[in-house]
Every structure is written in C-alpha cells, then in structure tokens.
Amino acid sequence: MRLSRYFLPVLKETPADATVASHRYMLRAGMIKQNSAGIYTWLPLGHRVLKKIEQIVREEQNKAGAIEMLMPTIQSADLWRETGRYDAYGPEMLRITDRHDREMLFGPTNEDMITDVFRSFVRSYKDLPKMLYHIQWKFRDETRPRFGVMRGREFLMKDTYSFDLTKEDAVKSYNKMFTAYLNTFARLGIKAVPMKADTGPIGGDLSHEFVILAESGESEVFCHRDLVEMAPPGDVDFEGDLSHIFDERTSLYAATEEMHDAEEFAKIPKDKQLSARGIEVGHIFYFGDKYSAPMKATVMDSNGKPQNVMMGSYGIGVSRLVGGIIEACHDENGIVWPKSVAPFGVGIINLNMKDEACGVAATDFYEKCVEAGLDPLYDDSPDRGGVKFSRMDLIGLPYQIVIGPRGLKEGIVEVKDRATGERQNLSPEAAMNLLVEAFA
RNA sequence: CGGGGCGUAGCGCAGCCUGGUAGCGCACCUGUUUUGGGAACAGGGGGUCGCAAGUUCGAAUCUUGCCGCCCCGACCA
Structure with a gap:
C-alpha cells in the first residue's frame, strides 16, 4: 500500500x-475513532489488525476441531425467557423493541441461542462431541466503558460452545479449548496465563481466565512465575489425551483476585511469587446442563434415554486483544507490533520524494516487497524525514526500510528493527533477504 | 450506580471569577526556500463558544434545566 493512497489519519x-497507552496509541495511529462511549469505528489500520487477530483465532479454533458458523447480533427475548436470563441479566443487556412491539435484544453472549440451534437439529449421542463457534459483535451496556477498545460496550468476541454427552467428555472439550487458547495467544505474540477464575453469572464449576500481565490491567492477579514463560503446546493431536497440558499449567498456582487464596500463594517460593495487574483476554467455562436442562436440549444415549447435553463456552475478546497486545507491546515512541498481527509487514520510507534516484529505488523496493508477500506500506508522502520516522515508529510496523539519497550513493538502504531499534546498512538485495527470512 | 471533572476551530488549550460580540499553538490551503529524527518565512480559510430557557441594553462569561464525554470506585469479556 502506498501511504499517499491510504487512509491513515494520525494525530x-x-x-x-x-x-x-493502548487507547492513546490507537487514536494517534489512526486505528479507531470513537463514536460514542464504548463504541468505535475501526479505521483501516485498526481494521487490519482486528482481522489479523480474528484470523489467527479462527485458525486455532479450526485446528482444535471447532466449527465456524454465524449467529445474529439481534436476538429474541423469548429464548432468554426460557433460561430465565431475560430477567436475570439486568441493565447490561441492551433491550430493543421492534415495530410490532416484540421484545428483542442485542446479544451480549449466545449460550441461549446456540442451545436452541443445537436442540433443533441434534438428536443422538452419536453426533457428539460437537464444538461450534462464531466471531460476532456483542453489546454489553457497561455502566462505565473505558480504556478504549479494552472495555467497550460493543466488542468483537469469538465464542465457542461445546456439546458432550457426559461431564467426562465435556472436560475433554474443555481441555481442547484450553490447549487451543495457549497456542492462540502464543501466535498473537503475547504471554497469557490461564488462571483459576470465578464463573460469574454464566455459571458452572470449572473455569479459567487467560490473562495478559500489564500495568494497566483492570484486576489484580497472582501466579507462579514459571507459568508466564511456559512454552505453548504447539502441534498436538486434538483427538488425543490433552489432560497433561491442562495438568501441567494448573498444578502451578494462578488465580484472579476473586479466587485468590493467600495461604496457597504463600507456599510458592518467594522468588517465584508473582502478583501483578492483568487484562483478561479469554475466559473458558464448563457449565454442564445449566442451559440444556431448561431448554430441553437432549440427545438419546445408547440406551435410548434422553440426556441433557453437557456444555461449555469459551470466549476470546478479539477487539479487546487489539488493545491488550498494545499494552504488552509498546514503547515511548509508539506501538511495537508482533509480526503475526502487524497491520503491514514492513514500512518503506522514502526520505526525499523529489530525488529521482531515491524515488526509483524506493518504488523498486516496494514492488519487490509486494511480490514477496511482505505486505509493505510505502511512505511516499512529501513529508520531511523526521515526520516519516516518527509516524512509522508510532504505527509500529516490525521493520522499517529507510531509503535516502545519502545511503543510495553508497548503494545501501537502512533496515530498522522496530522492536530492538537496531539499524543495519545493507544493499537493497541483502535488506530484502533479511525481510523474507524474518517473515518466513 | 455513588463521588469528581470537562464541553470554546480538526487536535491541544486560554478567555469565564470581574458580561461589551472570540484568541493561541499544532493541523489545513497558497507561495518561496528547505529536506537523514515532528523545518522557516509570508499570506489565507475555518468557530450560531454542547443544547434550551432565563436575567440583562448586551451572555462564551451570570442562573436553571437537559444532553454528551472523561476520571476514581462498585460491576463486568
């Protein structure tokens, strides 16, 4: 993309x-525009990141055997009455009346609806297990939206729902998602720690939050230090036994504030005790027949007897992650995107648009980057060097290629690594090789 | 939902106390000179001062009501 043709309203x-920090940088980098409290427009740069995160989340869900679908944002109140949640959910649910005075709502979550979908079609235990998910906008009418997209009212969430015949099987589904989440967050370039969590109004008795450690986190969390650096499971057989992955993580202490047990925490060696602020980016629940029972979502077991399906739900805050990743990945000059979610792979800075040789070299480098699939952003604006440098630092692309008259006389371009700040003077060919290797 | 604060040009702010018809920096437009870490000079455009009512000869400024937004707390993906 050429910057001159793009839409990048930086402040x-x-x-x-x-x-x-994440809110400031998202506004300054032209990623979002606030429309009203907790409601944002995703400008082109922000939209790119949102979609990249969404795609990684999707790929990891698919690997784990979850099946994508899409449910609507607007739901009928009737379904929620079946589970009793229409009254229980409270003012956080945005209630709407249509022209026929029918009560509708903008979905804050989809347990009720997915249970309805399931019971409409599934009759036999032979169809189990099933994991279904969608990535859809949610609305929760928070009393106090804040921190930009990290606590918006409208937000994009990936929510998966699992259906099993028995609790034992449901725990296997739970472990699949537990494992998939570890891989997902690792691919996103962040360290998210699974922590024992309160189940809240969704209910159930097995639940973990996945938490990024960051100073701006909304809640206090406590864990064993080793959990933070633990390597992700990587390629695993999702049909095999995953309990060792679950056991390995949960044998070390990790809990959110509500579930914190100071006595247990004190048993950790002092140098391994970690108490910090955390941002919740994922939350998984097992809740059995909480919804299947009132909604009569049953399947026939092998004895021909109807059984309530045992369910779990598994959420990842996709839009929140954009902010969360920035909280974990920034410096005083701006954002430092992990390669996997960067809006563009490389930024090319032409230091002097009026210098003909410079223009030729920069355009040539840009076109080669496009061919190599590096997804470059070419700053071909007439702005001065300083403006281009600081803007490029702000938007945080992993690599910057600086092409100017001075270097070209020596046959070199400058490659800057945004994360380390390290600069190298290389021939254009060597610079290209470096980039191709970095993204391989 | 309790407590606090703010709303004046696209952004950041001053002016309000003590009423007299709106200003600064950045951004934007034109021109010239510049061009390796947010250039300089000259000229220019842009605001019914959140909305409404009231007081007054006169309201950004005083009064009342409403709306919007932010911060701390409680609540929450």
Whole structure:
C-alpha cells in the first residue's frame, strides 16, 4: 500500500480523553475513532489488525476441531425467557423493541441461542462431541466503558460452545479449548496465563481466565512465575489425551483476585511469587446442563434415554486483544507490533520524494516487497524525514526500510528493527533477504 | 450506580471569577526556500463558544434545566 493512497489519519497530539497507552496509541495511529462511549469505528489500520487477530483465532479454533458458523447480533427475548436470563441479566443487556412491539435484544453472549440451534437439529449421542463457534459483535451496556477498545460496550468476541454427552467428555472439550487458547495467544505474540477464575453469572464449576500481565490491567492477579514463560503446546493431536497440558499449567498456582487464596500463594517460593495487574483476554467455562436442562436440549444415549447435553463456552475478546497486545507491546515512541498481527509487514520510507534516484529505488523496493508477500506500506508522502520516522515508529510496523539519497550513493538502504531499534546498512538485495527470512 | 471533572476551530488549550460580540499553538490551503529524527518565512480559510430557557441594553462569561464525554470506585469479556 502506498501511504499517499491510504487512509491513515494520525494525530500529532494526544487526545485528552485517553489515559492508557493502548487507547492513546490507537487514536494517534489512526486505528479507531470513537463514536460514542464504548463504541468505535475501526479505521483501516485498526481494521487490519482486528482481522489479523480474528484470523489467527479462527485458525486455532479450526485446528482444535471447532466449527465456524454465524449467529445474529439481534436476538429474541423469548429464548432468554426460557433460561430465565431475560430477567436475570439486568441493565447490561441492551433491550430493543421492534415495530410490532416484540421484545428483542442485542446479544451480549449466545449460550441461549446456540442451545436452541443445537436442540433443533441434534438428536443422538452419536453426533457428539460437537464444538461450534462464531466471531460476532456483542453489546454489553457497561455502566462505565473505558480504556478504549479494552472495555467497550460493543466488542468483537469469538465464542465457542461445546456439546458432550457426559461431564467426562465435556472436560475433554474443555481441555481442547484450553490447549487451543495457549497456542492462540502464543501466535498473537503475547504471554497469557490461564488462571483459576470465578464463573460469574454464566455459571458452572470449572473455569479459567487467560490473562495478559500489564500495568494497566483492570484486576489484580497472582501466579507462579514459571507459568508466564511456559512454552505453548504447539502441534498436538486434538483427538488425543490433552489432560497433561491442562495438568501441567494448573498444578502451578494462578488465580484472579476473586479466587485468590493467600495461604496457597504463600507456599510458592518467594522468588517465584508473582502478583501483578492483568487484562483478561479469554475466559473458558464448563457449565454442564445449566442451559440444556431448561431448554430441553437432549440427545438419546445408547440406551435410548434422553440426556441433557453437557456444555461449555469459551470466549476470546478479539477487539479487546487489539488493545491488550498494545499494552504488552509498546514503547515511548509508539506501538511495537508482533509480526503475526502487524497491520503491514514492513514500512518503506522514502526520505526525499523529489530525488529521482531515491524515488526509483524506493518504488523498486516496494514492488519487490509486494511480490514477496511482505505486505509493505510505502511512505511516499512529501513529508520531511523526521515526520516519516516518527509516524512509522508510532504505527509500529516490525521493520522499517529507510531509503535516502545519502545511503543510495553508497548503494545501501537502512533496515530498522522496530522492536530492538537496531539499524543495519545493507544493499537493497541483502535488506530484502533479511525481510523474507524474518517473515518466513 | 455513588463521588469528581470537562464541553470554546480538526487536535491541544486560554478567555469565564470581574458580561461589551472570540484568541493561541499544532493541523489545513497558497507561495518561496528547505529536506537523514515532528523545518522557516509570508499570506489565507475555518468557530450560531454542547443544547434550551432565563436575567440583562448586551451572555462564551451570570442562573436553571437537559444532553454528551472523561476520571476514581462498585460491576463486568
């Protein structure tokens, strides 16, 4: 993409409303625009990141055997009455009346609806297990939206629902998602720690939150230090036994504030005790027949007897992750994107648009990057060097290629690694090789 | 939902206390000179001062009501 043809409204000054780093940088980098409290437009740069995260989440869900579908944002109140949640959910649910005075709502989650879908079609235990998911916008009318997209009212969430005949089988599904989540967050370039969690209003008795450690986190969390650096499971057989992965993580202490047990925590060696602020980016629940029972979602077992299906639900805050990743990956100059989610792979800076040789070299490098699939952003604006440098640092692409008249005379371009700040002077060919290898 | 704060040009702010018809920096437009870490000079455009009512000869400024947004807390993906 050529910057001159793109839509990248960066801000030089920090908007007064933004107090946390990710919110400030998202506004300044032209990723989002606030429309009202907790509701945002995703501008082109932000949209790219959102879609990249979404795609990684999708791929890891598919690997784990979950099947993608799409349910609507608007739901009928009737379904929620069946489970008693229409009254239980409270003012956080946005209630709407249609022209026929029918009560509708903008879905804050989809347990009720997916249970309805399931019971409409599935009759036999032979169809189990099943894991279904969608990636859809949710609305929760928070009393106090804040921190930009990290606590919006409208947000994009991946929610998976598992259906099994028995609790024992449901725990296997739970472990699949537990494992998939570890891989997902690792691919996103962040360290998310699974922590024993309160089940909240969704209910159930087995639940973990996946938490990124960051100073701006909303809640306090406690865990064993080793959990933070533990390598992800990587390629595993999702049809095989995954309990060792679950056991390995859960044998070390990790809990959110509500579930914190100071006595247990104290048993950890002092140098391994970690208490920090955390951002919840994923949450998984097992809740048995909480919804299948009232909604009569049953399948025939091998004896021909109807059984309530045992369910779990598994959420990842896709839009929240954009902010969460920035909280974990930024410096004083701006965002430092992990390669996997960066909006563009490499930024090319032409230091002097009026210098003909410079233009030829930069355009040539740009076109080669396109061919190599590096997804480059070419700053072909007439701005001065300083403006281009600081803008490129702000939007945080993993690599910057600086092409200027001075270097070209020596036959070199400068390659800057955004994360380390390290710069190398290389021939264009060597620079290209470096980039291709970096993204291989 | 309790407590606090803010709303004046696209962004960041001053002016309000003490009423007299709106200003600064950045951004934007034109021109010239510049061009390796947010250039300089000259000229220019842009605001019914959140909305409504009231007080007054006169309201950004005083009064009342409403709306919007932010921060702390409680609540939550």
